Each structure stands twice: as structure tokens, then as C-alpha cells.
Amino acid sequence: MGRHSRTGPKPAGPDIEAALANEGGGRESVPPGPGSGRRRRAADTPAGADGHTPFQQTGHVRGGHPEQREPGGGWGTGPQQTVPRRQPLVGTRPLIPEPRREFVEAFDASPAPPAPRGPAVPSARPADPYSSVGEWPEQPSRGGAAAPAPTGKGRDGKGTRGRTFTGVAAAAVTTVLAVVVAGQVAHDSGGTSAAQPTGVDRDGTDGASRSDGRPVPKAAQAKPLSYAEKMAKAYPLSPELHGSGKFEAVPGAAKAPGRGHRYRYRIDVEKGLGLDAALFARAVQETLNDDRSWAHAGAMTFERISSGDPDFVITLASPGTTGDWCRKSGLDTTEDNVSCDSAATERVMINAYRWAQGSSTFGPDELFAYRQMLINHEVGHRLGHDHVSCRTPGALAPVMQQQTKSLDIDGIKCRPNAWVHPGS
Known part of the structure; x- marks a missing residue:
């Protein structure tokens, strides 16, 4: 299945309360009606008295294409039996599951402007909600000045930048390991291209090599009988x-x-x-x-x-x-x-x-x-x-x-x- 988005009008007034009630009750809701197809930004909804912006029933799930309804069942099955938005249902699951709140919050916020390109390594590894690696400590850039902090709020643009930084860091570690291994092989082989086991000294000082000038014993020849x-x-x-x-x-x-x-x-x-x-x-x-x-x-x-x-x-x-x-x-x-x-x-x-x-x-x-x-x-x-x-x-x-x-x-x-x- 590819990525799809939802479209529909913005719920307002009692609709918000009904939607929130359904969200807390096992995430049950009614399917959205047709909308304009535009993504609703967090800036379009005024913040509440406590500074919190209520969750918006947006019509998209991180990127993708608008949902196309086609006959045949499954996604895009055409007209479905709908329930009026002002009549919330208790115990009825929606025909199409809604995205989780944290996913919408992570990708609906405005992305931060890209960091300036250059040889400097970013001073800090941004947190990635999808990464299994913990936070890295901040490090100053090679120029001495700290890299500009990402603009935006919350989790802005961390999905793409986190993966980019992970790739850069992995490439750097791989390069360092390759240099170390190559140096070890060059040292052990004495400049030859033959790889030898790490930790084994083959410089000829241990006397274990047949090429160190030791005489090869001759096969014993049976003395003829008299x-x-x-x-x-x-x-x-x-x-x-x-x-x-x-x-x-x-x-x-x-x-x-x-x-x-x-x-x-x-x-x-x-x-x-x-x-x-x-x-x-x-x-x-x-x-x-x-x-x-x-x-x-x-x-x-x-x-x-x-x-x-x-x-x-x-x-x-x-x-x-x-x-x-x-x-x-x-x-x-x-x-x-x-x-x-x-x-x-x-x-x-x-x-x-x-x-x-x-x-x-x-x-x-x-x-x-x-x-x-x-x-x-x-x-x-x-x-x-x-x-x-x-x-x-x-x-x-x-x-x-x-x-x-x-x-x-x-x-x-x-x-x-x-x-x-x-x-x-």
C-alpha cells in the first residue's frame, strides 16, 4: 500500500469536542466528508488559553497523494454509508483508521531551513523519532563556531535531517574503519598485498616461516641391504x-x-x-x-x-x-x-x-x-x-x-x- 492522505472540512465548535471524545474512546471516529484537498497548517488554528494548539483533523498523512475512491472495495470503494458528523457514535469503529496524533504532529509542522553546506560537521545530532540511536552530545564545528541551531519548534524537519545525518555519520565511521584496517594489513604484510590474520607477526623474527633460510630436511633414503x-x-x-x-x-x-x-x-x-x-x-x-x-x-x-x-x-x-x-x-x-x-x-x-x-x-x-x-x-x-x-x-x-x-x-x-x- 502506498501513502495516502485524507481531505475534509475543518471541524469546529462541538465537532471538535465530538472528535476529541471519539479520539479518546479507542480512536473511533466517522469518515471525513469531501474537502478542498489542502493541508491545514497548525498556524491556521488559534491557540487555546493554555497556549496549546488543538489537534486538527487534517486530510493528509505525511505526504503521498490525495485518496482516490474507486469501485471494487478496500481503499477507494466509492460512496460509503456515512454518519452525520454532529451525531457521534459510541462503540462504532470508523471505516478508515485515522493517523496517530504523534505522527501528524511530527510531519505537519513547518520544516526548518536547511543548514549551510560546508566541510563542518553538524555540532549536534538532531533527535529522530524513528531512530533507535540515542541523542549524541553537541560538538563544535571545525571552524570553532557552533553550527546554527535548527529553526522551528518541536520536531520540525527531524525525519529527513536525522536520516541524512545518520548516513553521514555511518559513512564517516566506515571510512575510519577502512583506513585502520588498511593500515594494519599494510603493516602486517610488510608492504605486500597479501592479507594476513590480525595480531600475527610475519616479519620473520619468530622463526616460524619456511622462507627464513632454514634448510629443508631431505627425505630419508633407505640404505641398501648388504x-x-x-x-x-x-x-x-x-x-x-x-x-x-x-x-x-x-x-x-x-x-x-x-x-x-x-x-x-x-x-x-x-x-x-x-x-x-x-x-x-x-x-x-x-x-x-x-x-x-x-x-x-x-x-x-x-x-x-x-x-x-x-x-x-x-x-x-x-x-x-x-x-x-x-x-x-x-x-x-x-x-x-x-x-x-x-x-x-x-x-x-x-x-x-x-x-x-x-x-x-x-x-x-x-x-x-x-x-x-x-x-x-x-x-x-x-x-x-x-x-x-x-x-x-x-x-x-x-x-x-x-x-x-x-x-x-x-x-x-x-x-x-x-x-x-x-x-x-
Whole structure:
């Protein structure tokens, strides 16, 4: 709804008393009749004996346009049932509510002349009947002289000027806050445009910045394991694994280092085991040519090749594949998951499960020695040596004893041993 005004003749005499009576009785009144459309000023009505100007039934409510009556109901419904003005009604509400007295008094008075423009800030904030802010104390202008007081009486012109001053004051406060914040940001950032949290010092004196020249720690690099460490380390492999049965030779060669009869061998590793083939090849070469092994005192020497015609093939295979090849020579390795020399073939089979996990007879702390024993024992069969059992309790077991199965044979318990000539 827009703003509308009322028009009608000025009540006089008894009409005033009737209107005032209705005003005090729940603000009930009769609708005004047609009038001239002009606003009636307070100066048009003489003051009473006590200096008070009676309320005037004016025809406007702060600005707007004259009320236009149109058919259709609501505002401007056309002719309405009216009650003669000289017959006040008791208990009958008017068809159109009248404005509140304080609103009419606030806006019907003559507006004060505008204050002179200039850079000076008004000395006092006028009271605004619609403002939620309290009165501000008077302040002198920057020129030293007090700003001219608003002319007029009562609440003249305070609606418009109050809002204007409120806007000016808000703009001034916003400007001051913007300057303070900008200065704080400029100080904290050291002249850069990046905003930083207030109260955090980033001048580099607290040592909390990565850009203050501190060395950045390098990522720790794992030290590669030595040969001995790799040989002492267990590797995961299932005792029930049955591999592809396909082999590939470990590339490269290793010359025979010693004297005596030279044996040439090749190393095959079953595909898909996931074990270190180069480590296995090195272990075979160093173990067989150790003076504590079959090469003792220059009796023989061993050379590894990857092509050509070897004397035998040392093969690292899964438990299932090892069983297949040992079965070709009439040997059953599945019961204890052991290795064998498949004499009917060219292959000396090393069970990959035992190579990876060892045995309980040596334990986890002697995995290196167990792997050396495993090589010496199975190659010993290829060289023509049979199984031998320990005869002295507490002595080192012979290298050709089945040490993977047990160190206690016929009630004689011996100690684990990896070498053909352990005392050398």
C-alpha cells in the first residue's frame, strides 16, 4: 500500500469536542466528508488559553497523494454509508483508521531551513523519532563556531535531517574503519598485498616461516641391504605354492676361482616366485667355492654359466614344482616340503619355500647358515654323497644329514651345521 492522505472540512465548535471524545474512546471516529484537498497548517488554528494548539483533523498523512475512491472495495470503494458528523457514535469503529496524533504532529509542522553546506560537521545530532540511536552530545564545528541551531519548534524537519545525518555519520565511521584496517594489513604484510590474520607477526623474527633460510630436511633414503643382511632375511612364500613350472636362466656368469676339477652349472629360477634370483645365484657361487665347502683344499671348483652345456642345473622352484621334478627320480618331497637332487634329470631342486622361510631346526636367527647348508647338501648328492647321521651327541651335524627334518636321530641330538669342513 502506498501513502495516502485524507481531505475534509475543518471541524469546529462541538465537532471538535465530538472528535476529541471519539479520539479518546479507542480512536473511533466517522469518515471525513469531501474537502478542498489542502493541508491545514497548525498556524491556521488559534491557540487555546493554555497556549496549546488543538489537534486538527487534517486530510493528509505525511505526504503521498490525495485518496482516490474507486469501485471494487478496500481503499477507494466509492460512496460509503456515512454518519452525520454532529451525531457521534459510541462503540462504532470508523471505516478508515485515522493517523496517530504523534505522527501528524511530527510531519505537519513547518520544516526548518536547511543548514549551510560546508566541510563542518553538524555540532549536534538532531533527535529522530524513528531512530533507535540515542541523542549524541553537541560538538563544535571545525571552524570553532557552533553550527546554527535548527529553526522551528518541536520536531520540525527531524525525519529527513536525522536520516541524512545518520548516513553521514555511518559513512564517516566506515571510512575510519577502512583506513585502520588498511593500515594494519599494510603493516602486517610488510608492504605486500597479501592479507594476513590480525595480531600475527610475519616479519620473520619468530622463526616460524619456511622462507627464513632454514634448510629443508631431505627425505630419508633407505640404505641398501648388504649381501649378508639379505641372506639373513626371511621372505614371504606359501608352503602350498605350485608355480608355473616354467624356468628362466639367471643371466651372467661367474668364473671358477679355485683349482681342481671344474664343474660348470647353470641356475634356473621358476617364473613368478617373486624372489631375488641374483641373490640366489650369488649365494650358490660363493657357498660352493668356499674353502669350508666341497672346494676345500683345491679339491674342485665351480663355475656358473647362463648358456651352453652345464654339468647340472641348480633350480629354485616352488614346492609344487619341486615335488613334480623330484617325483621323476622316485623321490617324495611333499611330506616335509623338502628339496632333492633329481638324479634322473639334470636338475638339483631347491625348494623355494625352504629357501625363503628356513626351518625350525636352525631357527630364524640362523637363516643365513641354513641356506648355505641347503646348497651344500643338495649339490653333495649330485657329487655322489648319501645321507649321513650324527653319531656324537652335541657335535655338529654332518652336512649330509637331513637337518631340515631333524637334528635328533636315534636319540642323538646334534647341533646345526652348514659346512662340509666346518673347522677349516
